[in-house]
Amino acid sequence: MKKYFAYTVLTIAALNASQVLAQTADGTLNATSTGNIDLDLQVLDSVKITGMDGIDFSTYGAGDTGDINQGDAFCVYRNGGDGYTITPTSTNGAFSLAGTNSNTDVIDYSVRLVGANTGAAAAAVVAYNSASATFNGSVFTDCGSVNNASIDVKIAEQEIRDATTDTYSDTLILLVNPI
Amino acid sequence: MNQTKAILIRCVTSLLALWGSYAFSQDHIEVKTISNFDFGTYIAAGSVFLENTHCISSADTQNPQGKNGTQYPYKISVTGAGGTSEYFLHLNGNTSETGNRRLAIGIFHSDIFGGSAGYHQLSNAIYETASHLGQYRNCVINGNNSKIKIEISSQDLSGIASGTYFGSFSINALGGFSGTAVDNSISFSVSITVQSSSEVQISSLDSFDLGSYSGGGNISTIETFCIYSSAINGAYNISITSSNQDASGNFNLKNNVTSEQINYVLRFIDNGFGTPDQLVSLAPLSGSGNTSSTNCNGQDNAQLSVSISENNLAAASSGIYSDTLTLLVQPE
Numbered sequence: 001m002k003k004y005f006a007y008t009v010l011t012i013a014a015l016n017a018s019q020v021l022a023q024t025a026d027g028t029l030n031a032t033s034t035g036n037i038d039l040d041l042q043v044l045d046s047v048k049i050t051g052m053d054g055i056d057f058s059t060y061g062a063g064d065t066g067d068i069n070q071g072d073a074f075c076v077y078r079n080g081g082d083g084y085t086i087t088p089t090s091t092n093g094a095f096s097l098a099g100t101n102s103n104t105d106v107i108d109y110s111v112r113l114v115g116a117n118t119g120a121a122a123a124a125v126v127a128y129n130s131a132s133a134t135f136n137g138s139v140f141t142d143c144g145s146v147n148n149a150s151i152d153v154k155i156a157e158q159e160i161r162d163a164t165t166d167t168y169s170d171t172l173i174l175l176v177n178p179i
Numbered sequence: 180m181n182q183t184k185a186i187l188i189r190c191v192t193s194l195l196a197l198w199g200s201y202a203f204s205q206d207h208i209e210v211k212t213i214s215n216f217d218f219g220t221y222i223a224a225g226s227v228f229l230e231n232t233h234c235i236s237s238a239d240t241q242n243p244q245g246k247n248g249t250q251y252p253y254k255i256s257v258t259g260a261g262g263t264s265e266y267f268l269h270l271n272g273n274t275s276e277t278g279n280r281r282l283a284i285g286i287f288h289s290d291i292f293g294g295s296a297g298y299h300q301l302s303n304a305i306y307e308t309a310s311h312l313g314q315y316r317n318c319v320i321n322g323n324n325s326k327i328k329i330e331i332s333s334q335d336l337s338g339i340a341s342g343t344y345f346g347s348f349s350i351n352a353l354g355g356f357s358g359t360a361v362d363n364s365i366s367f368s369v370s371i372t373v374q375s376s377s378e379v380q381i382s383s384l385d386s387f388d389l390g391s392y393s394g395g396g397n398i399s400t401i402e403t404f405c406i407y408s409s410a411i412n413g414a415y416n417i418s419i420t421s422s423n424q425d426a427s428g429n430f431n432l433k434n435n436v437t438s439e440q441i442n443y444v445l446r447f448i449d450n451g452f453g454t455p456d457q458l459v460s461l462a463p464l465s466g467s468g469n470t471s472s473t474n475c476n477g478q479d480n481a482q483l484s485v486s487i488s489e490n491n492l493a494a495a496s497s498g499i500y501s502d503t504l505t506l507l508v509q510p511e
Contacts, residue, residue, distance in 0.1 A: 046394035080496030
C-alpha cells in the first residue's frame, strides 16, 4: 500500500479598503514660493505560500508497525510580517487518502500546522476546513530562503490495517488567510 | 477812372500774390526719429529718468532749407499701453500683466526753444494743451527742438517684480500750415531691467497617487510641475522637506494609525526632460526656471520621482500611508 498526497495553495489579498488623497497646493508668486505635494499609498493584505513538497509515506507492509507521520516545511509571506491562519481542505473532501484501483477503502489522517519550520508534529490537530492557530509570516516574499511554517500528517496504524492493499492518495489544499 | 483802374490793378496784384504764396506753400509737419529709452539694469533705489531730443518741423515751404518760409505751431501726443492718464511698461512686454508685473512711467515733453515753460506731462493719446513753434524742415537752422523725458519713480519701482519691462509708444504730431497736418509715423521703445526683488513661483503641482499595492514589484512614479523665476537666467534653489523625513534626510510614508513607516527615494530634475537624477536629501538643489511665464506657458519644467522598493513594501503592514512634501523655492 502506498500513500501520498500533494497540496495546493491559495492566497488571498483583501481589496476593499478605500483611499483618500489629501490636499496638494501650488505656491504663490513672491520672493519665495512654497508648494505642497501629497503622497498616498494603500498597502493591501497580501500573503504567499511557497516551497511545498509532496509528502510520501512510501509503503506500509506486514513488517511495519505503529502510527506513521510525515511532514514538510514551507514558506509563508505575509506583508508586514503580520498574522495569518491556514485553513486546510483536500480534494477528497475529508482528511482521507483514497484508493486508486476502484477500491472504496479510505485511510483517514490528521493534520497539524505550526508557524515554524519544525515542530508541527507536536502541534494541535487542525480540523478539516477550519482555521489553524494564528502564525506570523515573513516580510520577505521568499522568506529569505528559510522556511517559516510546517505541516505534519499523521496516520494511525489501525487506519492502515483496515485498508485493502492499494495505493492511497489525497491532495491537501492550504488556504492562507491574512489576519 | 484812372483811380478805379488803379484799385483794380492793386486788387488783381494782391490776389496774384496771395495765390502765389498759397500755390508754393506746403502743409508740412514731420516728426524725426527719436532714440529708444533703455534704462539698463535697475538695482539701486531712487527714481530714474532719461531724455532724448529729436526734430519736429512744422512749416509751410517746400524749400529744403526752409529759410524763406514760415514756422507754424505744433503739439504732440504720445500713445501707448496704459489708461488715459498713465503709461505702462509690462514684464517681458506682455501687456496682459498686471499688479507688480507692470510698471507705470511718466512721459514729458518740452520744446527746447519754447522758453521757460519746460517739461509738461503728457496724458496717454491726448494732445498737449500748449503749442510750440515748429522748426523748418529737418531742423536745419536751429537743430533738434523737441525733447522727451521718461521718468520712473522710486515709488513705482518699489516692490516691482524682477525682470525686463518693455513698452512701445508712438508720437503723434499735429500742426503745419493748416494746423491740421498730422505725422504719427514715429515710435520709440522704453525698457528697463529690474533686479531688486526676484520672484519665484511653483505651480502645477499634483499629488503622487501611488495607488493600492498588493504585492509584486517596486513602485516608481513621476510628477511634473512648473517653476518660474525672475532671477537672472531663472536661477533658483529648491528645498524639499517632509515632516516624516528623518535626520539623515530620508523620506518616509507614514501610517497615521499605527505610525509605521515606509521609506521611499525622492529624485529631482530641473527640466521637463529625462529621468529625475538628483537625489533629494537635506541640501537644497539648484535649477533654472522659466523666466517669461509664471505658469511656464503650460509646459512643466521640473520633475520629481518617487521610488519604493519591493522589500520596503513587503515589510509594511496593510493600511494607508501618506506623506506631504513641502517644496520651498527661492531665487538665486
